[in-house]
Amino acid sequence: MxxxxxxxxxxxxxxxxxxxxxxxxxxxxxxxxxxxxxxxxxxxRTWSFWTDKPTLFDEIAIRTWRKAAFRAPGFEQVFDLGRYRYLTIRxxxxxxxxxxxxxxxxxxxxxxxxxxxxxxxxxxxxxxxxxxxxxxxxxxxxxxxxxxxPRPDRHRYLLQHFVGWEVETDQDVFDPEVVEFMDFRGPQHHEPRFIYVLPFTARRALVEYTLFSATRLPKADYENAIRDYLAGTRGVGNYRITAEETGDIPMSDHPxxxxxxxxxxxxxxxxxxxxxxxxxxxxxxxxxxxxxxxxxxxxGQPPADATGDQWQFRLFDTLLLDIMQRRGETVRDIFRELFERNPVERIFQFLNEETSWADNLRVMNSVTPGPFMRSIAQVLRGRPGQRQG
Structure with a gap:
């Protein structure tokens, strides 16, 4: 057959x-x-995403949020997501x-x-x-x-890696209406590192420690970072770990x-x-x-252009990967500038690769140009940037 x-x-x-x-x-x-x-x-695994349209899987989302927080030294804000929703599916x-x-x-x-x-x-x-x-x-x-x-002489190869705990507390700790999208207030150690929190109720949440780098850490390092966040930032003394999530997602501009x-x-x-x-x-x-x-x-046939990807967004991805590889600690400041200087709807639309050329220019003009200019030079040379010192 x-x-x-x-x-x-x-x-x-x-x-x-x-x-x-x-x-x-x-x-x-x-x-x-x-x-x-x-x-x-x-x-x-668990999948999270944002959307401004109904989806085929709305009925199985375990939670939907209309607000998200971004936090970094010098800037913290809880955003109303406007036309967007943030969903999680198990x-x-x-x-x-x-x-x-x-x-x-x-x-x-x-x-x-x-x-x-x-x-x-x-x-x-x-x-x-x-x-x-x-x-x-x-x-x-x-x-x-x-x-x-792999061709490390031509392309960039990183991982997004994480450990997450689903925790239950004895008192109200979390705001169940607000996703902690990125909390960069912890040490960066030359890499982008942040805490990510999905609050299901005031006493139950998924708390993840996430990094972008070439190699994973010892498991105890992720766990210690989560403990520090729960005790130091949230002031949680007693909690129970009801589930654990670990993973690493390849992040590369390899074609x-x-x-x-x-x-x-x-x-x-x-x-x-x-x-x-x-x-x-x-x-x-x-x-x-x-x-x-x-x-x-x-x-009766697949489309000639199967994905519809646009070259300018592939370039933006390559530039950010290059910055992560050269000077990962500066990524915190890039995201801080993005969230501080743009409407959150524009950021989500940009990350969805749905922005116009005019909005792409607005996004790029909102961040300090130096790191991107150096990565553009590396792209033009055809060589990924490498950390020096």
């Missing part, structure tokens, strides 16, 4: 595309094979939601199997899987982790192609959907899925 579409991987990207396909009436007759290496039955809720929506839909076939290779052929794609099994489809969508040989030939489209991090300068991915995955499905429904 030759399927119409083959989706490799059933994480955020693969399941999102499957769900978008299931909602498109013009694709109701298409057959879809979803190959997943493992069953997603654990809450292995991974397990997402997996179960999509699986339930796909259950009983005869156009979908799901198999638990690992794909070893995908190859373009003249009229279709062949997927070779474990046990010597083969599957064919007109188009394949690959959400496996990207594989590439990640949207296609791997005429009939293979990449998804998720394999297609560069984790924004290189922030690590946010969920909303970008949804936009990518919607773009692919719209073209498939209208023309």
């Amino acid at each position: 030759v399927y119409d579409y083959l989706i490799v991987g059933a994480g955020a990207a693969g399941l999102s595309l499957a769900y978008h396909i299931s909602r498109e009436p013009r694709l109701a007759g298409k057959t879809v094979l979803l190959l997943e290496p493992e069953v997603k039955d654990q809450n292995d 991974g397990l809720d997402f997996y179960q939601f999509v699986k339930q929506k796909l259950a009983g839909n005869v156009q979908f076939t799901r198999l638990k199997i690992s794909v070893e290779s995908l190859e373009n052929e003249a009229s279709d794609v062949v997927a070779r899987a474990e046990g010597g099994r083969e599957f064919r489809a007109r188009y394949a969508f690959d959400s496996r982790p990207p594989q590439f040989a 990640l192609p949207a296609r791997a030939g005429p009939r293979i489209l990449n998804l998720g991090t394999r297609a560069g959907r984790a924004k290189p300068s922030t690590g946010y991915a969920f909303a970008r995955i949804q936009a990518h899925s919607a773009r692919l499905v719209a073209a498939l429904a209208a023309t």
